[in-house]
Amino acid sequence: MSASLKEPAAGVQIGKAGEREIRIERIFNAPRERVWRAFTDPKLVAQWWGRGREMTIERMEVERGGHWRFIVPSPHGPQGFEGRFREVSPPSRIVWTFEWDGMPGYVAVETVVFEELGDGRTRLVTTSLFHTIEERDGALSSGMAEGVADSYAALDRLLATRAAP
Amino acid sequence: MVQYLPRLDAAFAALSDPTRRGILERLGAGDASVSDLAASFDMTLTGVKKHVRVLEQAGLVTTKKIGRVRQCRLGPRRLDAETAWIANYQQMLEERLDSLGEFLERTKGSES
Numbered sequence: 001m002s003a004s005l006k007e008p009a010a011g012v013q014i015g016k017a018g019e020r021e022i023r024i025e026r027i028f029n030a031p032r033e034r035v036w037r038a039f040t041d042p043k044l045v046a047q048w049w050g051r052g053r054e055m056t057i058e059r060m061e062v063e064r065g066g067h068w069r070f071i072v073p074s075p076h077g078p079q080g081f082e083g084r085f086r087e088v089s090p091p092s093r094i095v096w097t098f099e100w101d102g103m104p105g106y107v108a109v110e111t112v113v114f115e116e117l118g119d120g121r122t123r124l125v126t127t128s129l130f131h132t133i134e135e136r137d138g139a140l141s142s143g144m145a146e147g148v149a150d151s152y153a154a155l156d157r158l159l160a161t162r163a164a165p
Numbered sequence: 166m167v168q169y170l171p172r173l174d175a176a177f178a179a180l181s182d183p184t185r186r187g188i189l190e191r192l193g194a195g196d197a198s199v200s201d202l203a204a205s206f207d208m209t210l211t212g213v214k215k216h217v218r219v220l221e222q223a224g225l226v227t228t229k230k231i232g233r234v235r236q237c238r239l240g241p242r243r244l245d246a247e248t249a250w251i252a253n254y255q256q257m258l259e260e261r262l263d264s265l266g267e268f269l270e271r272t273k274g275s276e277s
Contacts (some may be wrong), residue, residue: 022255030269038265048268049259070261102190103250126258130251 022128032116035124036091039112045070062088068096084106098128106130179223185216186253189225191241193250196238199228241263 038044039122042060049055050072058069062085069082083097090156091114098108108128179185180195197205203213217237220226227240 022251022258024255024258024262026266028266028269031272032271035265038268044268047272049261051264061177098254099249100254103193104237106250108254110166124262126262128258 032077035122226238
């Protein structure tokens with residue numbers, strides 16, 4: 001399961017650039033080429049993406065417009081995740097959309113940037129932008145906007161606590 | 166704004182628990198009874214009731230007794246399923262990156 005990393009090849013930094021953006025930075029003790037392969041080779045992805053659970057990669061077309069779909073077992077049954085690649089620029093940048101079957105219509109756009117640090121380590125910057133259903137429907141009434149602000153305030157606090165050492 | 170603070174604290178505490186986030190996600194997909202929830206989370210009725218009560222106090226869930234069944238739904242704040250989903254997403258992503266770090270350590274030197 002989700003043992004937190006004891007010795008950090010990874011420093012976690014959580015910031016917030018926009019109201020609906022989650023940004024996580026990690027430094028990995030591996031050259032960029034390896035980190036890139038771990039992200040783009042389905043055989044390697046299958047070994048870590050499921051967070052220690054044996055997962056199935058149904059599709060993974062690593063190219064612009066390509067689909068991906070992963071199934072990860074959970075105590076509540078298999079969970080499906082999927083999306084499309086929007087950008088694949090080896091070895092430095094991937095953009096893909098991310099949806100979970102359990103919340104259809106809630107789409108996140110994940111941008112992953114691979115930065116070579118020059119000392120055999122790689123900084124990974126993941127930025128996730130959430131697109132809400134309300135936004136797409138253009139139904140953002142003022143009451144709803146208040147609800148959004150409320151929700152995000154709660155979320156900010158949650159994230160801030162997680163970020164604390 | 167001030168009057169929201171206790172509720173925000175409660176919401177925050179409510180969301181800090183993975184089972185409760187799971188319950189919110191489940192309710193995001195549709196209303197469910199306490200026993201439905203107990204079944205899908207493989208928990209006792211008493212355990213689920215405790216979680217539901219915390220969520221209810223935070224204003225994230227409302228419940229209504231219909232006959233002998235207690236029905237749960239999201240609310241009164243409409244967007245909390247999304248908040249829960251984003252919080253859950255954040256946690257998944259962090260765990261996934263932990264897992265990637267472990268993978269890279271484990272396979273060091275074993276790749277061509």
